[in-house]
Amino acid sequence: MIRLPFAWMVALRFLREGRMQTILILSGVTAGVAVIIFLTALITGLQANIIARTLGTQAHVVVRPVEDAARTVLDRKDGPVAATIEKRAQRLRSIDQWERVIPLIEATPGVVAVSPMVSGPAFAVRGNASKSVALLGVDPERYLRVVKMRDYMVLGQFRLTGTEALIGVDLARDLGVTVGDKLRIASSQSRDDVVTIVGLFDVGNKEVNQRWVFLTLRLTQNLLDLVGGVSNIDATVERLFEAESVARRIEAQTGLLAESWMQTNAQLLSALKNQTLTNRMIRGFVILIVALGIASVLVVSVVQKSKEIGILRAMGASRRGIMAVFLLQGAIYGFAGSILGVGFGLGLVAAFAGVFRNPDGTVFFKPEADAEMILSACLTALLIGLVAAAIPARRAARLDPVTAIRNG
């Protein structure tokens, strides 16, 4: 015979006696926990996926020179007041002393990689066809650390020297060129140069595939008449969701404008936030329903077992002992249900991971067993069981043994 303490012994025996109730409520708790696990995994996976796609071609933080402001020449003190001040058109400008700024940004806590860039508008011309493009002058080595272009290369490598260029597959199709062909790039500064295509990329976004042209830093500087300058500095941060605070830190450090992906994609971010909120709400309701289920089963059980409770009390069981019997039942419902639910939920996740796929066939979310989440789910369920059992347990403990035995 296993020598369990009194409360455990009676609690387990009561659970075994009310087999149908136990099975039903355990199924309920299991289903609830499974829903939470599944939904959380689904939404986490979904969000990670969306963010990965959005940030596929974006830097986490982009540092730019401060915008030109209109200077007021009027004397403010006692002269006439300008009714409207027209905003200045923003010309392409270089970041002042960018070689000095880069180490500053690199030293900012949270930043892991930095890449300078010159970008500006131009036309890609071949024969009679001319397409408007965006020139991106980069140092390929550095740029790869910020945006994972290597993953998108369809032909050739992400490498640039001299007058080499990398263009998107859609631009290549529009102009009828491929690797090895030559292209004339003409900028609005009336400068032009002939480049050789050494690679094609496909980032999964037509706009980008049609417009982006990667050149070396120096060539772009020449074309855009920005010799020795860079128009912006891209930075990668260690923690995605700290990009905004890192951007603020960079601004404070450098006095330049720093824009995080979270600002650029504010709408996406708020959608993600709402999604998270919805998930939390669903979780809250499921928890509530599970708690009510456990509580109602135990309330019924206290009524059913009132005679036994009276007998146990007559034999010397304390109120506290009786309370423990019912608290334990609640805790066991919660804990056992959560373990089953975690198993079931992970099973669902694994099953659906094979069903939900991205357009390109890659898996949508990975079935991951997050130990921390599982542990917290089990502990939460245990706690919920205890809380739900509190009222029935109190009722059981307060039963008058005489009435309980007589009426039971």
Added chain:
Amino acid sequence: MAEPVLRLEGVTKSYNVGTPVEIEVLHGISATVGAGEFVALVGPSGSGKSTLLNIIGLLERPTSGTVFISGENATALDEAGVTRLRGRTIGFVFQFHHLLPAFSALENVMMPQIIDRGRPEPDMAATAKDLLARVGLTGKENNRPTQLSGGQQQRVAIARALAARPALVLADEPTGNLDSKSADDVFALMREFNRDQNTAFLLVTHDPRLAARCDRVIELFDGRVASS
């Protein structure tokens, strides 16, 4: 003289105290049961027998008066203290056996000791087996109460009442719903334990034949002791 197992001093019990329907059912009961005595408590329905038994069993508190169990003033104890005293000194045999259906005969007999000491211990099982053997239920240890006859159930209940070696066993019509053969067996068993273990018994009964076979009879009439 040794301290009596039970001493009641001017015990009264009223219900609905402070309301217009207040009713006093016991009017100053004083009585004693000595160690090892076998006493019958008789009286017509409504005479307050059950209420008195509940007060003696520390399941109800008297409205006034004092209850001494083995010399200890139970009226002065708090809820937890009363529960402990009850568990250690009083055994119950109810009219309808009131065994725990979820537990085997053996576990039922062990239960008072399990409650007292917090968990089952090997010596409890040995004691319980012994007791079951003495009430003639060897081989039925693992039966559930529903798998036993009425007489067998009541014998398990007696074994259970005695398991924690209480000083006093309270039996409320223990033979009330048994046939005369089983009733005689059950009564004989109680008498035997009374003699062998010097356990005091207080037996509520309607049966004058049974009352006549007790050491002493306390007669209750309209909430007063009519004769003792």
